[in-house]
Amino acid sequence: xxxxLVGVSYGTLDGTAxxxxxxxxxxxxxxxxSSAIGLSSAPMSDKIPALLMQEPHVTFAMGxxxxxxxxxxxxTGLDIEDFKRLNGGFHYLQGGPLxxxxxxxxxxxxxxxxxxxxxxxxxxxxxxxxxxGIYEGGKxxxxxxxxxxxxxxxxxxxxxxxxxxxxxDPSKAQAVVDxxxxxxxxxxxxxxxxxxxxxxxxxxGLLKSFIAVVIGVAVIVGFIVVFMAMYxxxxxxxxxxxxxxxxxxxxxxxxxxxxxxxxxxxLLGAALGIVLTYGTQWLMKHAVPSSLVQETVYGWWPIATGxxxxxxxxxxxxxxxxxxxxxxxxALSYE
Amino acid sequence: MNEAGIIEVEGLTKTYQVGDVAVHALxxxxxxxxRGEFVAIIxxxxxxxxxxxxxxxxxxxxxxxTVRINGRDLAxxxxxxxxxxxxxTVGFVFQKYNLLPTLSAEDNIRIVQYIADRDTTFDPAFQExxxxxxxxxxxxxxxxxxxxxxxxxxxxxxxxxxSPAILLADEPTGNLDxxxxxxxxxxxxxxNKRLGQTILMITHDAEAAAYADRLVKMKDGRIV
Numbered sequence: 436x437x438x439x440l441v442g443v444s445y446g447t448l449d450g451t452a453x454x455x456x457x458x459x460x461x462x463x464x465x466x467x468x469s470s471a472i473g474l475s476s477a478p479m480s481d482k483i484p485a486l487l488m489q490e491p492h493v494t495f496a497m498g499x500x501x502x503x504x505x506x507x508x509x510x511t512g513l514d515i516e517d518f519k520r521l522n523g524g525f526h527y528l529q530g531g532p533l534x535x536x537x538x539x540x541x542x543x544x545x546x547x548x549x550x551x552x553x554x555x556x557x558x559x560x561x562x563x564x565x566x567x568g569i570y571e572g573g574k575x576x577x578x579x580x581x582x583x584x585x586x587x588x589x590x591x592x593x594x595x596x597x598x599x600x601x602x603x604d605p606s607k608a609q610a611v612v613d614x615x616x617x618x619x620x621x622x623x624x625x626x627x628x629x630x631x632x633x634x635x636x637x638x639x640g641l642l643k644s645f646i647a648v649v650i651g652v653a654v655i656v657g658f659i660v661v662f663m664a665m666y667x668x669x670x671x672x673x674x675x676x677x678x679x680x681x682x683x684x685x686x687x688x689x690x691x692x693x694x695x696x697x698x699x700x701x702l703l704g705a706a707l708g709i710v711l712t713y714g715t716q717w718l719m720k721h722a723v724p725s726s727l728v729q730e731t732v733y734g735w736w737p738i739a740t741g742x743x744x745x746x747x748x749x750x751x752x753x754x755x756x757x758x759x760x761x762x763x764x765x766a767l768s769y770e
Numbered sequence: 771m772n773e774a775g776i777i778e779v780e781g782l783t784k785t786y787q788v789g790d791v792a793v794h795a796l797x798x799x800x801x802x803x804x805r806g807e808f809v810a811i812i813x814x815x816x817x818x819x820x821x822x823x824x825x826x827x828x829x830x831x832x833x834x835x836t837v838r839i840n841g842r843d844l845a846x847x848x849x850x851x852x853x854x855x856x857x858x859t860v861g862f863v864f865q866k867y868n869l870l871p872t873l874s875a876e877d878n879i880r881i882v883q884y885i886a887d888r889d890t891t892f893d894p895a896f897q898e899x900x901x902x903x904x905x906x907x908x909x910x911x912x913x914x915x916x917x918x919x920x921x922x923x924x925x926x927x928x929x930x931x932x933s934p935a936i937l938l939a940d941e942p943t944g945n946l947d948x949x950x951x952x953x954x955x956x957x958x959x960x961x962n963k964r965l966g967q968t969i970l971m972i973t974h975d976a977e978a979a980a981y982a983d984r985l986v987k988m989k990d991g992r993i994v
Contacts, residue, residue, distance in 0.1 A: 678868045681829060682882045682928070683857025685850065763829045767868060 437653045437739045438712045439729060443719075444646060446728035452631040457574035459522030460497075460599035461608040463630050467621035479595040479622075481586075490618075492602045492611050497521050498595035499575070500585050502560060508545075510559060511576035512585030518575070521601055529553050530568035536584045539564035542572040544724040560588050653742065662750035664700075669693070669754040676758050677766025686759035693755045694748065701747035705740040775838075776935055776968050777803040777826060782835035784821050784991075795821040797991035799835070805935075808962040808969045810982035815974065818991040820940065823972045827860050827938050828852035840935040857886050861929030865941035867921040869913040875924045876909035879931050886932050896931060899965075903927055903957055919950030926957065930967060937961075939971040943978050955981040 455463070464487070466478045484496035497520075500512040515533045518524055525532070528543055530553040539557060541549075546569045551557070555566045564580060586592045602611050608626040615624045625633070669676070679689055712731065719727045784796040796818045803809050813819045824830040825837060828844065831852075837844040840859050847855070856862075869878045880890045892900065900906045903923040913921050922942060929937050939958065943951035959981050961967045973979050987994050 674868070675870055675872075678870060679881075679885070680853070681827075681856060681862055681864075681868070683853055683885045685853050685857075685885075688885065764824050767829075767864065 436656075436708075437650055437742065438708060438732070438735055439715045440649045440653075441646060441732050441735045441739075442712060442716065442729040443727055445732050446730040449730060450728045453573055454575055454577075456627060456631055457522075458599050458627075459601070461602045461605050461627055462600035462612055462615070463625050463627060464598040464600060464615070464619065465623040465625075466596070467623065479598065481593045481595050483595070484598055487598065487600055487615070490611065490615065492604065492607050493600055494603050495521060495601040496598055498582070498598045500582055500589075500591060500594065501576075501596040502585055502589055504559060504578075508578065509576065510578045510580060510585065512580055512582035513575070514582050515579075521599060522574070525568070525570035525574060527568045527570050530566070532568055533579070533581050534567060535565070536581055537563065537565050538567040539578065539580050540568040540570055541566065541579075542570055542574075542577045544572050545577040548722070548724050560585070562588055650742070658746040658750050660750075662753065664750075666754040666757075668696075669758045672758075673761065673766050673769040676761060677763050677769065680761075680763045681767060689759050690755050693751055693758060697747045697751040698744060701744040702740070704747075705736075705743040708739065708743070709736055775802040776805045776807075776840055777801065777970065778836070778838040779822075779826075780836040782822070782825065782837055783833045784818075784825060784830070785833045795991055796825075796833075799988075799991070799993055801986060801993060803936075803968065803970060805968055806962070806966045808959065808971070808981070808983045809986060810971045810973055810979035810984070811986045811988055812973055812976065812979045813988035817988040819972045819974075819988045821991075822988070823938055823940050823970075826936075826970065827862060828855040858932070859935045861932065861934035861937045863922070863925050863929045863937065863939040863942045865944035867913070867918070867925045867945070869921055869924060869928075871913055874910050874912055875905060875916065875920075878913070878924055879909075879928045882928055882931055888932060892931075896927075899930065899961070900927060902960060902964075904953075917950070918946050919953060922946060922950070922954050923957065926954070926961070930961065930965075935968060937967055937969045939969060941973055941975075942971065943973070943975065951975075951978065 464479075464483070479498070481498055484498045487493050487496040495517075497514065497517040502510045502512070504510055515524070525540065527540075529546075530540070533540055539559070541551060545551070546566075549557075551566055551569070553566055553569065557564045557566060559578070583592075586594060600611075602608050608628075612624050612626055612629075616622075676689055679692075712729070716729045716731065719729050779799055779801040782796050782799040782801075783794070786793040786795055799818070799822060801822075811819045811822065821830070825832050825844070826839065828839075828847070829852075831847070832844065835845070839855060842855065842859070844852070844855070862868075869875070870881065873881065879892075883890045897906070900909070903926060905920060905923045905927065908916060908920055908924075913924070916924065922945075926937075926942075929939075937958075942958070943954055946954060955978055958969055958971070962969050962983075969982075971978070971982060979985050
């Protein structure tokens with residue numbers, strides 16, 4: 436459970452970082468107070484890109500609008516010609532670019548997850564869209580529509596969620612950012628490199644807290660499960676423990692047996708957990724490739740194993756002590 | 771008391787507290803068993819024979835009196851000391867065999883060697899005993915694959931593998947049919963004669979008791 440949730444967290448962030456890098460911009464400008472992992476509003480004027488293009492070294496700026504959908508999905512409004520100018524545009528696997536106002540394009544993962552084909556009608560944001568193209572994943576977003584249509588549909592005409600900026604020399608990106616920060620006070624302005632580095636567990640405060648809560652719950656649940664399992668195991672083995680005590684088994688020996696068994700169970704459980712993460716990874720990849728991406732986070736293997744072992748050993752203490760304090764004759768008469 | 775007494779009991783009492791009621795299971799037992807004897811303690815249910823068995827085996831502490839096993843006084847022994855007694859001096863055979871179900875017959879025997887920090891191989895003399903017990907070809911089997919008689923023979927082998935000073939047997943034929951009972955009792959008699967193994971057997975069966983050298987009768991917590 437821990438490994439899967441951590442893997443999904445890492446996978447989601449890395450997927451976002453990869454798509455952001457795929458835009459091909461050098462600088463990202465986001466509204467004041469926005470978080471690194473999501474955008475839920477469009478408070479910036481669509482006149483800002485034109486102003487940014489007047490700045491030294493800036494060769495192009497493109498604004499997009501992001502509309503959150505259900506779950507982890509979101510829809511991005513963009514000007515397809517601007518996007519083409521920024522990075523050459525999408526590589527279409529099927530169909531082609533947005534032409535009509537009701538056209539929608541999606542990446543291969545979303546299309547696979549939703550079993551979509553060209554010409555299908557999708558109802559999103561209370562609007563029917565016609566699928567005109569399926570593009571190679573890894574660029575900007577999974578679902579794209581025309582910017583002005585999405586702005587109108589969501590009541591945000593003339594507003595943007597984020598702006599991508601291209602400069603003439605990528606090595607000057609930081610200097611441009613510094614200059615823009617002075618001019619556009621309060622806006623969150625990053626080089627793309629800086630922004631994608633922020634997309635990590637430790638940098639995203641909310642996610643860090645989320646992971647801590649998940650681990651806490653996993654430890655508590657694991658502790659209770661192991662505690663109950665060991666308690667039951669001791670009860671079921673009351674007679675066996677009585678036999679061991681009758682033939683001269685010391686408390687230390689019995690505790691030793693219990694603890695070794697617990698340790699073995701915890702290690703086997705951890706190993707099984709690791710194997711199962713590959714199962715959940717496969718499942719997500721084939722069932723919901725667009726919504727959930729799970730990475731294999733090797734660094735968490737020893738951490739999760741440690742949590743399992745410590746939880747299991749702590750859970751074995753009480754039934755272990757109960758076992759060694761048990762009266763031999765009572766234990767032998769246990770049915 | 772005779773100097774050769776391997777079990778010496780004087781004025782032994784045991785009182786259990788059941789709620790507010792004191793149950794006097796043993797009311798002053800005096801008993802001496804000499805090295806190499808095969809003694810049967812016979813009595814009806816509730817006569818106190820099982821309580822005596824538990825005290826002599828170090829499974830339960832006494833209330834008062836003196837009990838010496840192989841020269842060691844059980845009075846005031848701690849749990850750890852009683853554990854040591856069971857490990858080194860006393861072997862047990864129980865009515866319900868009490869074999870560990872997950873271990874093979876062989877491992878059920880070896881585990882008491884392991885517990886006693888002894889070499890877990892069977893020496894030639896013990897191999898001979900296994901032959902005598904008729905279980906040499908059944909050692910790899912788990913208890914569930916053995917008959918009741920075979921399980922009890924494994925339990926006897928386990929009881930004597932560490933060459934204890936005393937083998938305590940509590941109703942060893944209580945779960946066996948008459949044929950197997952006779953076989954097990956003959957084996958115990960044989961072990962007593964051939965190896966000089968001291969055996970104290972608790973039973974309510976007069977036929978089983980007849981295999982012993984001496985009978986001790988108990989009634990109402992006393993030897994009569």
